[in-house]
Amino acid sequence: MPYSLDALATLVSGAGLVAGLIILSVTRAWRMALFSMLDFWLAAGLLRLSGAPSWPVIGTAAALIAIRRLSAATLRERE
Amino acid sequence: MEEFLAEDYLLSAVDVLVRIVEAGGAVIIFAGALTAFFKFIVAAIRSRRSDDFVTVRLSLGRFLALGLEFQLAGDILRTAVAPTFSQIGQLAAIAAIRTVLNYFLRREIREEREELEARPMLSDDVKSKGGAASHSAESG
Numbered sequence: 001m002p003y004s005l006d007a008l009a010t011l012v013s014g015a016g017l018v019a020g021l022i023i024l025s026v027t028r029a030w031r032m033a034l035f036s037m038l039d040f041w042l043a044a045g046l047l048r049l050s051g052a053p054s055w056p057v058i059g060t061a062a063a064l065i066a067i068r069r070l071s072a073a074t075l076r077e078r079e
Numbered sequence: 080m081e082e083f084l085a086e087d088y089l090l091s092a093v094d095v096l097v098r099i100v101e102a103g104g105a106v107i108i109f110a111g112a113l114t115a116f117f118k119f120i121v122a123a124i125r126s127r128r129s130d131d132f133v134t135v136r137l138s139l140g141r142f143l144a145l146g147l148e149f150q151l152a153g154d155i156l157r158t159a160v161a162p163t164f165s166q167i168g169q170l171a172a173i174a175a176i177r178t179v180l181n182y183f184l185r186r187e188i189r190e191e192r193e194e195l196e197a198r199p200m201l202s203d204d205v206k207s208k209g210g211a212a213s214h215s216a217e218s219g
Contacts, residue, residue, distance in 0.1 A: 008105070008109050012112045012113075015113070016112075018116070019115070019120075022119060023123070023132055026123045026127050027129045027132065029132075032129055032132055032133070032136075036132065036136055036139075039115075039136060039140065039143070040112055040115075040139075042180075043109075043111065043139070043146075046108050046143065046146060046150070046177075047105055047108055047109060049177070050101050050104065050105040051101065053173070055169065058172050061176060062172070069183055
């Protein structure tokens with residue numbers, strides 16, 4: 001994976017963390033904050049999948065996406 | 080003519096196309112994340128309403144879905160020049176991840192939009208923004 005893509009993905013991950021904290025502090029809606037943060041992390045995962053990734057990178061992205069989907073589905077059911 | 084259609088040229092041409100299309104997808108995803116981040120900050124400073132945050136999330140989802148479409152296009156192009164079984168396997172895994180993700184993303188956008196439209200206190204402005212975001216993502 002190109003270094004620049006990795007750097008962009010890290011930047012997006014950081015932005016997601018900051019956005020989540022801002023939403024949490026403004027609205028106190030932790031589900032909204034968590035979903036937004038996961039959306040950013042998903043974007044970071046997709047950026048890491050760009051180019052010609054190796055098997056470990058593919059596995060990590062798949063695991064991240066699965067965790068994200070699972071947590072979103074679980075939280076939705078509890079609403 | 081035969082020289083022009085040589086396999087090496089084809090491989091190079093497809094490789095360049097794949098890089099362009101995949102870069103396009105990555106740029107869309109990054110731009111979407113960046114735009115959403117600044118919109119979140121603006122919404123936090125100005126309105127502080129959760130509906131506005133939902134609208135921004137819908138917009139981010141639309142960008143992600145569009146970026147995924149580009150990356151899937153790159154995957155399809157890459158199938159033309161995947162010579163080894165290992166490369167084909169990697170390609171299949173990535174394409175499967177992106178396809179499944181695209182499906183769930185679209186479903187999520189649709190559900191969020193329906194939820195947004197069902198809220199009685201919502202202003203028409205927010206509704207139209209959410210509806211437009213989701214509609215364009217679904218129509219793609």
